[in-house]
Amino acid sequence: MKGLLVLSALFVAVFGKLTFEGDQVFRITAKDAEQIALLKELPEEMLGLDFWMPPSRASLPVDVHVPFHSLQAVRAHLAYHQIPYRVMIENVQALLNAEQRQMVQHRNFPRSTDDFVYTTYHDLDSIKGFMDMLVAENPNMVSKIEIGKSYEGRPLDVLKFSTGESRPGIWIDTGIHSREWITTASAIWFAKKIVTDYGRDPILTDVLNNYDIFLDITANPDGYAYTHSNDRMWRKTRKPNPGSSCVGVDPNRNWEIGFGGPGASSNPCSQTYHGPSVHSESEVKAIVDFVTSHGNLKTFVSIHSYSQMLLYPYGYTSTAAQDQAELHELARKSITALESLYNTAYTYGSVITTIYQADGITIDWTYAQGIKYSYTFELRDTGFYGFLLPADQIVPTAEETWLALMAIMEHTRNNPY
Amino acid sequence: MQSVIRTHLESVSSHSCYATELSFINSSTRRRSPPEWIMKTFCSVWLLLSLVELRPALPVSQETPLACRGPADPALQQPETPEEMDTTGDLEPTHYPARRAATVALHYLNTRHGSPYRVFGLQQVHKASAEDVAAGGRKYSLDFSVTTSPSGSAGPALRCSAEVLFPRTERHTPPDVQLNCEALQQLNSTAEDEAFYQKYITPDSAVSAQYLPDSYGNMSEDMQPFWRLARVAASFIMLRESSENTEFNMAQVASITQQESSEKQLMLDYVVLLHDLPSQEIIQWKLLASWSPDSGVRVLQMEWQPRCPHATKPPN
Numbered sequence: 099m100k101g102l103l104v105l106s107a108l109f110v111a112v113f114g115k116l117t118f119e120g121d122q123v124f125r126i127t128a129k130d131a132e133q134i135a136l137l138k139e140l141p142e143e144m145l146g147l148d149f150w151m152p153p154s155r156a157s158l159p160v161d162v163h164v165p166f167h168s169l170q171a172v173r174a175h176l177a178y179h180q181i182p183y184r185v186m187i188e189n190v191q192a193l194l195n196a197e198q199r200q201m202v203q204h205r206n207f208p209r210s211t212d213d214f215v216y217t218t219y220h221d222l223d224s225i226k227g228f229m230d231m232l233v234a235e236n237p238n239m240v241s242k243i244e245i246g247k248s249y250e251g252r253p254l255d256v257l258k259f260s261t262g263e264s265r266p267g268i269w270i271d272t273g274i275h276s277r278e279w280i281t282t283a284s285a286i287w288f289a290k291k292i293v294t295d296y297g298r299d300p301i302l303t304d305v306l307n308n309y310d311i312f313l314d315i316t317a318n319p320d321g322y323a324y325t326h327s328n329d330r331m332w333r334k335t336r337k338p339n340p341g342s343s344c345v346g347v348d349p350n351r352n353w354e355i356g357f358g359g360p361g362a363s364s365n366p367c368s369q370t371y372h373g374p375s376v377h378s379e380s381e382v383k384a385i386v387d388f389v390t391s392h393g394n395l396k397t398f399v400s401i402h403s404y405s406q407m408l409l410y411p412y413g414y415t416s417t418a419a420q421d422q423a424e425l426h427e428l429a430r431k432s433i434t435a436l437e438s439l440y441n442t443a444y445t446y447g448s449v450i451t452t453i454y455q456a457d458g459i460t461i462d463w464t465y466a467q468g469i470k471y472s473y474t475f476e477l478r479d480t481g482f483y484g485f486l487l488p489a490d491q492i493v494p495t496a497e498e499t500w501l502a503l504m505a506i507m508e509h510t511r512n513n514p515y
Numbered sequence: 516m517q518s519v520i521r522t523h524l525e526s527v528s529s530h531s532c533y534a535t536e537l538s539f540i541n542s543s544t545r546r547r548s549p550p551e552w553i554m555k556t557f558c559s560v561w562l563l564l565s566l567v568e569l570r571p572a573l574p575v576s577q578e579t580p581l582a583c584r585g586p587a588d589p590a591l592q593q594p595e596t597p598e599e600m601d602t603t604g605d606l607e608p609t610h611y612p613a614r615r616a617a618t619v620a621l622h623y624l625n626t627r628h629g630s631p632y633r634v635f636g637l638q639q640v641h642k643a644s645a646e647d648v649a650a651g652g653r654k655y656s657l658d659f660s661v662t663t664s665p666s667g668s669a670g671p672a673l674r675c676s677a678e679v680l681f682p683r684t685e686r687h688t689p690p691d692v693q694l695n696c697e698a699l700q701q702l703n704s705t706a707e708d709e710a711f712y713q714k715y716i717t718p719d720s721a722v723s724a725q726y727l728p729d730s731y732g733n734m735s736e737d738m739q740p741f742w743r744l745a746r747v748a749a750s751f752i753m754l755r756e757s758s759e760n761t762e763f764n765m766a767q768v769a770s771i772t773q774q775e776s777s778e779k780q781l782m783l784d785y786v787v788l789l790h791d792l793p794s795q796e797i798i799q800w801k802l803l804a805s806w807s808p809d810s811g812v813r814v815l816q817m818e819w820q821p822r823c824p825h826a827t828k829p830p831n
Contacts, residue, residue, distance in 0.1 A: 188729040219731055279730075330730045331766065331788065331797045348795075369795035405792070443639065445609040452610055454793045481764030482636055482664070484790055488732030
C-alpha cells in the first residue's frame with residue numbers, strides 16, 4: 099500500500115515540472131529485438147521521455163532523458179523486463195546550459211582525444227574509444243597491446259608508448275580494484291599528457307627516448323563494468339568461486355609472494371580473498387606473463403585509491419626491503435613534487451607500516467622479480483568522499499599525481515641498473 | 516492477483532536481506548486532481564512496481580548487488596605486525612596504529628560536536644604514543660589536527676589532544692575516548708544550522724533521497740547538510756565498532772527518509788555504507804537519528820544490515 103501512495107504522489111506531480119532537477123539520462127543496452135520492441139512501447143509523451151539515441155537495434159545503446167517524475171515508472175519497466183541499463187547522468191539540471199549539453203553529446207561521440215572530456219568518469223566503451231583514437235593520432239609513438247583476457251572474456255589492453263626498439267620499460271596500472279574510479283580517470287589523462295609532452299617537456303622526452311612506458315588503464319575491466327551496471331562498490335574480479343555464492347578474488351592479494359598469509363583472507367566472501375591459488379585470476383596472470391616475458395622493466399607503479407599515500411614494499415613482511423633507504427628518499431621527493439601543486443598532503447612508507455599488512459600484493463611480487471622501483475599510490479581523498487570522488491577532482495588529482503610519477507621516472511632514468 | 520501480490524509484498528518486506536524499496540518524494544509535490552488517463556497509467560505502473568518487488572534480487576542500476584558479500588571474519592582481521600604491536604612509547608605519526616587511534620578520536624569528536632554544517636576530518640597526526648594499561652588494554656596518547664567541513668582545508672585547522680583506550684576483552688568493547696580540542700567551546704551552533712532546522716522542522720517536510728553522493732561523487736547543495744548529518748550519526752556506529760584493527764569512513768549514504776518530527780527534533784532514517792580500510796569491507800547500517808541545534812545528534816536506533824541472507828554478524 100505504501101508503494102501506491104508513493105506512486106500517486108509521483109504522478110500527481112506530472113504537470114508540475116518546471117525544471118530538469120532530478121531528471122536523469124539512462125543508457126539502455128537492450129539484449130535483443132524483443133527488448134527493443136519493449137522500449138519502443140514506452141509511452142514517450144505521457145512519461146515525458148526524450149530519446150537522445152532512440153531504440154533501433156539491439157547492438158546500439160539507447161540513451162533516454164527521463165524526467166524526475168517518471169524515474170520510478172521507467173525503472174520499474176526496465177527491471178520487470180530485465181533490460182540492462184545504467185544511469186549516465188544523475189541530474190540533468192546540472193548540465194543544462196547549451197555549452198555543457200554539447201559537451202555531453204560529444205562525450206558520446208568525441209572525434210579526437212582533444213575532444214574527449216577528461217573531467218568526467220567514463221565507461222569501458224568510452225575508454226576503448228579513447229585508446230583507439232590515441233593510437234590512431236600517434237601511430238609512431240603509441241600502440242595497443244592485448245596482454246590477455248579477463249574472466250568474462252574482455253581484452254586486457256595496455257597502451258605502449260615507445261620511440262625506439264628494445265628499450266627498458268616503465269609500467270603503470272590503474273583500476274585493478276574496480277571501485278577506485280579516480281585511478282582509471284587519471285590514467286586517461288596521463289595517456290594524453292604523455293603524447294602532449296613528448297617533444298615539449300625535456301624530462302619526459304628524455305625518459306621516452308630511453309624507456310618505453312606501458313599504461314594499463316583498466317586492469318580489471320570485468321569489475322569496472324560491474325561498478326557501472328550493478329554495484330559501485332565492487333572491488334574484486336568477477337570470477338565465481340566454486341562452492342560459494344560469493345564472487346570474485348582480490349587481484350591485489352593473488353600474487354605469488356607471501357600468498358595466503360594473514361594479510362589476506364581465505365574467505366571467498368571477503369573483499370581481500372586471495373583466491374584459490376597464486377595467479378589464479380587471468381587479470382593477474384596476464385600481467386605476470388607480460389612482466390616475465392618483457393624481462394626488462396625497471397619501474398612498476400600500481401595505482402589505487404583512497405588514502406593519499408605513496409607506498410613501497412613490503413606488505414607481507416616487516417623486514418625492510420633491501421633498497422628501503424633509496425625507495426624512501428625517492429618517495430619523499432616524489433611526494434614533495436605532488437604536494438607542490440595543490441598542497442595535497444600525502445604520507446609515505448612501506449605498505450606494512452603505513453597502511454596495513456597485505457599478503458600477495460602486486461608490488462611485493464614485482465620487487466621480488468628485481469624491479470627495484472616498485473610503488474603503489476593511494477590517490478585522493480582521505481575518506482571524505484572516499485571512492486566516490488567528485489569528477490571535478492579528476493584533473494587536479496591527475497595533475498599532481500603526474501608530478502610524482504615524473505619524479506619517479508626521472509630518477510629511474512638517472513639511475514639505471 | 517491483487518491478494519497474491521499483497522501477500523508476497525508482506526513476505527518480502529519481512530525478509531532479513533536488504534530490500535530494494537525506492538522512494539523519491541519530491542519535497543515540493545504539487546496537488547492537482549489527476550485526469551483519468553493518469554490514474555490508468557499509474558495503476559498499471561503500480562502493478563508493474565509490485566511485480567518488480569516479487570523479485571527483489573533484480574540487478575537494477577545501483578541497487579542490491581547480486582554478489583553475496585559476507586562480513587569480514589574477525590579471526591582474519593588485519594593483525595598488527597609484531598613491532599607495531601609491541602611498541603610502547605613514541606609511535607610514528609604517519610603509520611597506521613597512530614592514525615587508527617586518531618580516527619577513533621575523530622569519530623568521537625563528531626558525535627559530540629558534529630552538525631549539518633560542521634563535520635570534522637582528520638588532517639594530520641603530529642605526535643602519538645602508546646602504552647599497555649594494567650586492566651588489559653592499550654592506551655594511545657595523540658596530538659593531532661582536524662579540519663572542518665564545509666570549508667574543509669580552506670578553513671582553520673583545530674588542534675586536538677586525545678587519549679584513546681582500546682580495551683582488550685573477549686568480546687568487543689567500544690574504545691574509550693578523552694578529548695580536548697582548542698577553541699571547541701567557542702564553536703556553537705551556526706546560523707546555517709538554525710536556518711536548516713527551521714526549514715525542515717515544519718510538519719509537512721518529508722525529505723527523501725538515495726545515494727549521496729552518487730556514483731560520480733555528485734551531491735546537490737540541498738542534500739549536503741543531510742549527508743553531513745549522516746556522517747555525524749554514522750560516527751556513533753563507527754566509534755562503537757572501532758578497534759585497533761579497524762579504520763572506518765562513511766562511504767556513501769544509501770538512503771535518507773525524513774520521519775515525522777518528534778519533540779522538536781528532526782527525525783531521519785538513514786541507511787549508510789561504511790568502509791573499513793584494513794578489511795576493505797563495505798558494511799551497511801540502518802539507523803534512526805535525531806537532531807536539533809540544542810540537542811545535537813543522537814542515534815536512537817541502529818541495526819546492522821547484512822547484504823546477504825547468510826551473513827551472520829558485523830566485524831566486531
